[in-house]
Amino acid sequence: MEAQGHETFSKLSAAIAQLHTKAQPPEVLPRSTALDNARSKLQPHLPSTGIGLEQTIRHLQEEIAPAFNASSRSPNYYGFVTGGITPAAALADNLVTHYDQNVQVHLPKETIATEVEDRALSLLCELLDFDPTQWPHRIFTTGATASNVLGLACGREYIIAEASAHRTDAENSVGELGIVEAMRKAGIDEIQILTTVPHSSLSKAASILGLGRASVKCIGQEGASHKFDMKLLKKLLEQPGAASIVAVSASEVNTGLFATSGVAEMQELRKLCDMYGAWIHIDGAFGILGRVLTDPKYERIRQACAGLDLADSITGDGHKLLNVPYDCGFFLSRHRNIAERVFRNPNASYLASGNNSDGIMSPLNVGLENSRRFRALPVYASLLCYGQGGYRDMLERQINLTRGIARFITESDDFELLPVFDGSMEEVLSNIYIIVLFRAKDEKLNEQLVNKIKATRKIYLSGTSWDGKPACRFAVSNWMTDVDRDLPIIRKVLQDISEDKES
Numbered sequence: 001m002e003a004q005g006h007e008t009f010s011k012l013s014a015a016i017a018q019l020h021t022k023a024q025p026p027e028v029l030p031r032s033t034a035l036d037n038a039r040s041k042l043q044p045h046l047p048s049t050g051i052g053l054e055q056t057i058r059h060l061q062e063e064i065a066p067a068f069n070a071s072s073r074s075p076n077y078y079g080f081v082t083g084g085i086t087p088a089a090a091l092a093d094n095l096v097t098h099y100d101q102n103v104q105v106h107l108p109k110e111t112i113a114t115e116v117e118d119r120a121l122s123l124l125c126e127l128l129d130f131d132p133t134q135w136p137h138r139i140f141t142t143g144a145t146a147s148n149v150l151g152l153a154c155g156r157e158y159i160i161a162e163a164s165a166h167r168t169d170a171e172n173s174v175g176e177l178g179i180v181e182a183m184r185k186a187g188i189d190e191i192q193i194l195t196t197v198p199h200s201s202l203s204k205a206a207s208i209l210g211l212g213r214a215s216v217k218c219i220g221q222e223g224a225s226h227k228f229d230m231k232l233l234k235k236l237l238e239q240p241g242a243a244s245i246v247a248v249s250a251s252e253v254n255t256g257l258f259a260t261s262g263v264a265e266m267q268e269l270r271k272l273c274d275m276y277g278a279w280i281h282i283d284g285a286f287g288i289l290g291r292v293l294t295d296p297k298y299e300r301i302r303q304a305c306a307g308l309d310l311a312d313s314i315t316g317d318g319h320k321l322l323n324v325p326y327d328c329g330f331f332l333s334r335h336r337n338i339a340e341r342v343f344r345n346p347n348a349s350y351l352a353s354g355n356n357s358d359g360i361m362s363p364l365n366v367g368l369e370n371s372r373r374f375r376a377l378p379v380y381a382s383l384l385c386y387g388q389g390g391y392r393d394m395l396e397r398q399i400n401l402t403r404g405i406a407r408f409i410t411e412s413d414d415f416e417l418l419p420v421f422d423g424s425m426e427e428v429l430s431n432i433y434i435i436v437l438f439r440a441k442d443e444k445l446n447e448q449l450v451n452k453i454k455a456t457r458k459i460y461l462s463g464t465s466w467d468g469k470p471a472c473r474f475a476v477s478n479w480m481t482d483v484d485r486d487l488p489i490i491r492k493v494l495q496d497i498s499e500d501k502e503s
């Protein structure tokens with residue numbers, strides 16, 4: 001069996017290596033004929049006798065797969081924040097399937113899997129210049145949405161204990177008593193999540209946790225909605241009967257802007273939150289990677305990421321800028337004691353992990369899932385393969401391309417960069433991270449712009465809206481990004497569309 005397993009695996013590795021040396025797909029979207037064909041070939045019913053492995057593979061490869069979009073296989077796919085998949089991560093992900101480790105209980109005598117997960121997380125801390133010993137509650141999740149659920153759940157547990165008669169009152173636990181009783185005991189009648197330009201998943205997390213979407217309050221400054229209105233923040237924090245979680249958007253998904261622009265602002269937030277027993281959660285799904293930058297060219301981004309270590313908890317995504325396959329996010333928190341209060345499985349002795357002196361907590365008691373995929377392995381592999389320098393180089397290429405696109409748009413007569421900034425070109429570009437938001441100046445063209453771009457099948461980007469009008473958004477996040485190769489393609493697509501606007 002084992003020999004056969006290895007044989008299967010080496011075949012698989014060869015196939016993956018081949019996939020990765022193949023040229024990128026020429027088109028970012030499938031033709032409608034391929035979609036129609038796949039739709040007509042989709043099996044309508046469960047066969048009573050299976051069609052067998054060979055037929056199944058043929059069906060998937062020849063009939064279904066041609067109707068997938070290029071996604072991370074193409075560096076010219078700029079929709080969402082798709083990321084890519086490094087070859088190291090792809091290979092490791094196939095190993096994950098092959099060995100099928102269930103990473104829920106820490107069993108150091110039986111498998112190394114939980115130790116690999118913990119090491120991947122501490123390497124990740126090193127990549128992001130966080131001291132791993134300061135982030136003892138750490139875990140891989142299914143993505144940033146799940147990490148935001150964890151962040152708000154930990155925050156909710158903490159702020160209620162803080163508001164109780166005895167600060168950090170472990171007896172008054174939402175995990176034990178439920179939110180209604182815990183709030184009553186703490187004398188709280190409102191939990192609020194104070195934020196600016198939040199990702200939609202923050203409201204979803206608030207809903208899941210019984211805090212309600214209405215608890216999410218945007219308190220941005222007028223004319224700079226991504227920055228906190230500090231006076232308003234203070235006023236809301238000091239409201240009697242309210243307990244607060246402050247959620248910092250460390251790069252907003254529409255514009256790439258960061259809520260804070262330096263250590264001093266984070267220190268100010270920290271001071272206020274400590275005064276009122278509030279929890280600080282950072283949504284750094286893709287922004288947190290900005291911490292790998294060192295070159296002065298990226299000083300604004302570096303400053304915006306500085307001080308994020310003053311938070312209580314942090315959300316990051318693996319399947320975005322880390323360029324590992326989908327189904328991977330991470331969560332870091334400073335509060336080890338809160339973790340088990342929220343996530344512990346009580347009375348499940350068959351899941352007990354025994355006494356371990358290595359300090360590794362069983363993932364099932366510190367995160368959402370019990371049985372879980374070994375999604376740490378692709379991260380471990382990719383971090384080792386590229387190291388800090390490799391990830392820095394990747395991000396620099398992504399930023400350089402993004403800034404190249406922003407410069408082209410700013411200089412063009414037909415397009416307009418959003419939000420509209422004052423200042424010199426250099427000033428404008430210095431704030432650009434991996435997102436470019438823009439629109440066509442011609443209203444009629446602007447209405448159709450995103451569809452016209454997609455119809456070229458040369459590049460793909462997301463449509464969104466800004467100030468009530470349609471807008472387009474590039475998110476550059478692929479490890480293969482190459483400015484010299486990719487920028488001319490983008491320029492040509494946009495130029496052709498604008499020259500064609502009269503027709």
Ligand SMILES: *Cc1c(COP(=O)(O)O)cnc(C)c1O
Nearest residue numbers: 143144145199201253283285317
């Ligand atoms: C993408 C994103 C999310 C949601 O992440 P998923 O991985 O899709 O769950 C949350 N916050 C921000 C800032 C994001 O960019």
